[in-house]
Amino acid sequence: MTALLIFAIGGTASASGLFGPPQTISREAGGLNTSIGYSYQEDKFEDNAQYVFRQNQVYSQVSYGAKNRWEIYGRIGVSDLTISDAFTSNNASTLVTSDSDFTEHWKFFGTLGAKGFLPINKIFGVGAFLQGSYYFEHFKCEVAGTDAGAPFTADLKVRDLWDVNFGIGFQATVPYDIKLYAGPYIYYSEAKANLSANIAGLKFGTQKISLENKSIAGGFAGIDVPLAKGFHLNIEGRYSERFSFGAAIGYKY
Amino acid sequence: MKSYLLSIFLFIFLAVGPVHGAGTDAAQANTETSPSIVVVGETVETTTEAPDKTADPFQEEYENGEYTDNGANAASKEEKLEIADPLEPFNRAMFHFNDKLYFWMLKPVAQGYKEVVPEPVRISFKNFFSNLGFPIRFLSCLFQADFSGAATEAGRFGVNTIWGIGGLMDPAASKELDLQKQDTDLGLTLASYGVGHGFYIVWPLFGPSSPRDTIDLAGRYFLNPLSYITPWYYPLGTKALDVVNATSLSIGDYESLKEAAIDPYVALRDAYIQYRKKQIKRKNNKAGAAGVQLEGNLTKSGAY
Numbered sequence: 017m018t019a020l021l022i023f024a025i026g027g028t029a030s031a032s033g034l035f036g037p038p039q040t041i042s043r044e045a046g047g048l049n050t051s052i053g054y055s056y057q058e059d060k061f062e063d064n065a066q067y068v069f070r071q072n073q074v075y076s077q078v079s080y081g082a083k084n085r086w087e088i089y090g091r092i093g094v095s096d097l098t099i100s101d102a103f104t105s106n107n108a109s110t111l112v113t114s115d116s117d118f119t120e121h122w123k124f125f126g127t128l129g130a131k132g133f134l135p136i137n138k139i140f141g142v143g144a145f146l147q148g149s150y151y152f153e154h155f156k157c158e159v160a161g162t163d164a165g166a167p168f169t170a171d172l173k174v175r176d177l178w179d180v181n182f183g184i185g186f187q188a189t190v191p192y193d194i195k196l197y198a199g200p201y202i203y204y205s206e207a208k209a210n211l212s213a214n215i216a217g218l219k220f221g222t223q224k225i226s227l228e229n230k231s232i233a234g235g236f237a238g239i240d241v242p243l244a245k246g247f248h249l250n251i252e253g254r255y256s257e258r259f260s261f262g263a264a265i266g267y268k269y
Numbered sequence: 270m271k272s273y274l275l276s277i278f279l280f281i282f283l284a285v286g287p288v289h290g291a292g293t294d295a296a297q298a299n300t301e302t303s304p305s306i307v308v309v310g311e312t313v314e315t316t317t318e319a320p321d322k323t324a325d326p327f328q329e330e331y332e333n334g335e336y337t338d339n340g341a342n343a344a345s346k347e348e349k350l351e352i353a354d355p356l357e358p359f360n361r362a363m364f365h366f367n368d369k370l371y372f373w374m375l376k377p378v379a380q381g382y383k384e385v386v387p388e389p390v391r392i393s394f395k396n397f398f399s400n401l402g403f404p405i406r407f408l409s410c411l412f413q414a415d416f417s418g419a420a421t422e423a424g425r426f427g428v429n430t431i432w433g434i435g436g437l438m439d440p441a442a443s444k445e446l447d448l449q450k451q452d453t454d455l456g457l458t459l460a461s462y463g464v465g466h467g468f469y470i471v472w473p474l475f476g477p478s479s480p481r482d483t484i485d486l487a488g489r490y491f492l493n494p495l496s497y498i499t500p501w502y503y504p505l506g507t508k509a510l511d512v513v514n515a516t517s518l519s520i521g522d523y524e525s526l527k528e529a530a531i532d533p534y535v536a537l538r539d540a541y542i543q544y545r546k547k548q549i550k551r552k553n554n555k556a557g558a559a560g561v562q563l564e565g566n567l568t569k570s571g572a573y
Contacts, residue, residue, distance in 0.1 A: 051432070267432035267440055
């Protein structure tokens, strides 16, 4: 837990979907498990300025694991994107009349990941995971206003959003096969952004800029509860500067 | 121009599927007389139904003076409710047309497809297309006041779509969940309201049918979500994949039926009618068990 707190300082959460328990829920002999999940993410990106990205993600995941030791998984999902105050002007002659937030609806993303687990005893164990996501489509939002009295409209495009995460999880299996887990993780995420026209006073221009995550580390904690008939409920939270959370219901074949 | 028309025709043929679809059903009816693995519509199921045996089938055949194949004979003896066949010359022509299309086109394509696509993938495709058949099964259950069947279908669709990766897998049929696919359609729904078969008709490409079951064919088109994809060749392409995929999983069924029969046309017709009758009986038994009295309606109207 100390490690979790240490790594939680100064970071913001970024990932596409949950990390999940370090130990696979697939059958020991090997088998699939699938899940559907929802995740709310917040992250802070920066170039010269800082931007808060907020995303609601819904995804479907298929995993294959075996021996209670390892698992590989893939996800396909959709996510929206909100960038707070992306269109605020620092020029008195430029007035933005549209919403100052960048908002775009559902776009597809994909995630691939793998995890390994090493049991210490019947209750405790430690595992590690590596997970990466990529957004296949670009996000686009229109900004409108007046520049020195002349009306303007422009599109801001955020494209090639991706992230990669690596973490270590400590797990405790308590009665009813409930798994509690927590650990630190590091990550990197990046996106390219550019405006369709140069507008004086706006942070973005026609030149493509690269936005990167402000911090590189965070902490996560979660619980995996076996439900009836092969279903599992997974709830997870990630905290750094802001709190992100998600839940997934999985089915073990 | 000719090659263009030929290619369109080939595409449509693959998209809608020739005699094989109905032949599959018919083949099932023929093979239901013995425990075996048979194909029911789009799914492969294990039939555990006891064979319809007489006390001494050989003696009975001898007494009746019949020496036809046992399967067809059993079918003809059981199927006392014959179907009118006023269009027999047309139907026979369509039967041969479909037969040739199956052997010359669909079967070779399906065999090639089978060679290159592994069976688990083909079964996943079958599950996917079966999952898309949810609307017709769900509505049929509702129209038959089979609310438990409708609930089962809704549950199956939800579970398989969400946790079965869009229906590619069938977790709903697992031991734990036990949500089995409902064997019903609009033809059976009409039968449950007392609508009879009418006469026998063999549609080109679609195979054995009747006026009642032709309504089911139309319903299948309108209630299939794939029918509404644009442009027009997408639904045709997916239907072609469905037919070729299903055929690759049941190559040999139609051939067995044909080989076992003296007159394949009559064998297919009898098997088709018998199969539909059995489906109606099964639904009727289920409805009877649920306290719904459909027996009287069906018998009076001759809906068998």
